[in-house]
Amino acid sequence: MxxxxxxxxxxxxxxxxxxxxxxxxxxxxxxxxxxxxxxxxxxxxxxxxxxxxxxxxxxxxxxxxxxxxxxxxxxxxxxxxxxxxxxxxxxxxxxxxxxxxxxxxxxxxxxxxxxxxxxxxxxxxxxxxxxxxxxxxxxxxxxxxxxxxxxxxxxxxxxxxxxxxxxxxxxxxxxxxxxxxxxxxxxxxxxxxxxxxxxxxxxxxxxxxxxxxxxxxxxxxxxxxxxxxxxxxxxxxxxxxxxxxxxxxxxDRHAHCFFEYVYFARPDSVIDDTLVYEVRRDLGRKLWEESGVDTDVVMPVPDSGRAFASGYAEAAEGVEFAEGLMKNRYVGRTFIMPTQEARERAVRLKLNPIRSTVEGRTVTIIDDSIVRGTTSRQLVSLVREAGAEEVHVRIGAPPITAPCYMGINMATREELIAAEQDADDIAEIIDADSLAYLSNEAVAEAIGTDRSNLCMGCVTGEYPYDIDDEGTDREVNRPVIGDGGL
Missing domain, CATH: 3.60.20.10 (Aminohydrolase, N-terminal nucleophile (Ntn) domain)
Structure with a gap:
């Protein structure tokens, strides 16, 4: 809200x-x-x-x-x-x-x-x-x-x-x-x-x-x-x-937030009997199965992309997994820059490419999500400037196309790059040789639950509760247990 x-x-x-x-x-x-x-x-x-x-x-x-x-x-x-x-x-x-x-x-x-x-x-x-x-x-x-x-x-x-x-x-x-x-x-x-x-x-x-x-x-x-x-x-x-x-x-069914597994929770946490780290590795494996591209090296966007990239590289069999971006840990989430130009330049304060990983090589960058696309464009630019011959981007989640009403500070539809653009369009915008997302079905399989038990409103635009001017993926749920003496 x-x-x-x-x-x-x-x-x-x-x-x-x-x-x-x-x-x-x-x-x-x-x-x-x-x-x-x-x-x-x-x-x-x-x-x-x-x-x-x-x-x-x-x-x-x-x-x-x-x-x-x-x-x-x-x-x-x-x-x-x-x-x-x-x-x-x-x-x-x-x-x-x-x-x-x-x-x-x-x-x-x-x-x-x-x-x-x-x-x-x-x-x-x-x-x-x-x-x-x-x-x-x-x-x-x-x-x-x-x-x-x-x-x-x-x-x-x-x-x-x-x-x-x-x-x-x-x-x-x-x-x-x-x-x-x-x-x-x-x-x-x-x-x-x-x-x-x-x-x-x-x-x-x-x-x-x-x-x-x-x-x-x-x-x-x-x-x-x-x-x-x-x-x-x-x-x-x-x-x-x-x-x-x-x-x-x-x-009868639930609406667990899939983004807890993809991004928010610590990888060493267990949520609903499932270790988040293993879910992310499995998401990476499924990303390779659905849209793998042969490149010289697979590199994560630190830190959240690391488990995805590990699973992706393992499934690719023979593709090198390496760190290609070094994170400045003293620049946190709340680091503020007042203008768009300054924000784009400030990406260099937070991430710097490791030239030996990317120079003269074809590269796959693995990240957990793309929201507005600004950071993704800057990352691709950094890797190209460091000498990469090709830069492919793979995302360990489906495209985010809608806002969240369930407790995530998500961008508006007007700000979400995937709300009106398909993967090919976004690849061109961020200057990647290719871009692919993970399917909804693969996410549910990796988490180990039925798709109907996940809230994916930010992906589908359909929510577990009735929200003004928005769709719902089920009848508006109300308690099915009566007071029962309570």
Whole structure:
């Protein structure tokens, strides 16, 4: 959805994930420091703000600040967050403006106690619910959809017990969400009925953790228990001894975001029982099978293209895999250049060709996606200037032709190069000798699920939820499990 203001353009044209969430319930230590380390492991999911809220059994403590995790916290901040339960958040905005009012976790104090909420995803009916709550006296302090969830849940907690309240809120909110919630000193995890955003349960030596990705659990020396099921509520025991699970909503099919596997998630994470790294290698193999071209060398665009290129080269049998672009790791996603000319020139600050890999040779460049095409054109130009005789581009995903409404900061249709151009046209625009994408079917096969269980709205223009002026690939899903006493 709208970001609230137009951010200055960055040289990295790729989509950006909205958020990473974490929740902990421990028995022998404060939750703040483990939450801090877990957020570090999820830093790739959001670099705009970071926050942790804890509860010591009597009161809530919080520290939320703009910037990267390492900049947002110092030792004193962590020491001030007392209590064995807590939730955390890293943010990149797709709904709500870019300021501290929308940084998370979002906290609410009400007659029923304290409530804190961390959200990864995007609601498609937040405006409607905001208006309804406003009409009955709720005052909002931000323009983000997370506050909408918090207010609705707080209202329901005044009228029902915890599980019933969550179920009522689930019945009202539509869209993608993986939530960690803290009501008093009780930590909850909730995943939307479509399973669009990931959420996993882990066990530590002295408690349990909920996190967007398993890499956060690994960082803390824990073990993965399982993924939170789509439509499931998980309630961690307050003493860190275990958890209870409630399947509140079920669907006949789901809408897992395929881009988690292609781009967003860390390659060492396991999502829905599938190792992301192996999916990307298999996507590379399938890319060779569908559109392989014989060249002297296969090279990735660092870092996200590396696993694809490895699988592609392995399937090609005999084609050399080599690094042909060196990344400046001190130029991050948020590096800003004010003009188009400056942004194109700034690509050289981020990536520099390794001449010995490409000079006098035919080259295949492997990347995860093309969004606007600007970076791709500059990469091809860099490789040609370094002496490549031919430059072919292969993409480990289908062409992105439509915006995302499920929590990814994607470009508009007018900005998407594939919205109106086919592969041959785009190859000419970026000055490549050839360009090919991966098919939708190959993506589903590599992930290991039926195509109907994937959200590919940014590829097909059809979404799992009814969105104004957009298509849907299914009847508008509503809960198929009734209140059942809830």
């Amino acid at each position: 709208s970001s609230g203001r137009d951010p200055a353009p960055a040289i990295d044209e790729g989509p950006t994930e909205k958020c990473g969430v974490v929740g902990l319930s421990l028995s022998e230590r404060d939750a703040a420091l483990p939450a801090y380390y877990a957020l570090y492991a999820l830093q790739h999911r959001g670099q705009e703000s970071a926050g942790i809220v804890t509860h010591d059994g009597f009161q809530q403590h919080q520290h939320i600040a703009m910037g990267l995790v390492g900049d947002a916290f110092d030792e004193g901040d962590i020491e001030g967050l007392a209590g064995p339960t807590g939730i955390g958040h890293v943010r990149y905005p797709t709904a709500g403006s870019i300021d501290e009012s929308n940084a998370q976790p979002f906290t609410v104090s009400f007659k029923g106690g304290s409530l804190a909420l961390s959200h990864n995803g995007n609601l498609v009916n937040a405006g409607e619910i905001r208006d309804e709550l406003g009409d009955i006296g709720h005052a909002f302090t931000s323009d983000g959809d997370t506050e909408v969830i918090a207010h609705d849940l707080a209202r329901n907690l005044l009228e029902a017990d915890l599980v019933r309240a969550v179920k009522r809120t689930m019945d009202r909110i539509h869209g993608s969400y993986a939530l960690t919630i803290m009501h008093g000193d009780t930590v909850l995890g909730l995943r939307d009925p479509e399973g669009n955003r990931p959420l996993v349960i882990g066990e530590l030596e002295d408690g349990y953790i909920l996190a967007s990705e398993s890499a956060a659990i690994d960082t803390l020396g824990g073990s993965v228990v399982r993924d939170v099921n789509p439509g499931e509520l998980v309630v961690l025991d307050e003493n860190g001894d275990g958890f209870d699970a409630y399947q509140l909503v079920e669907r």
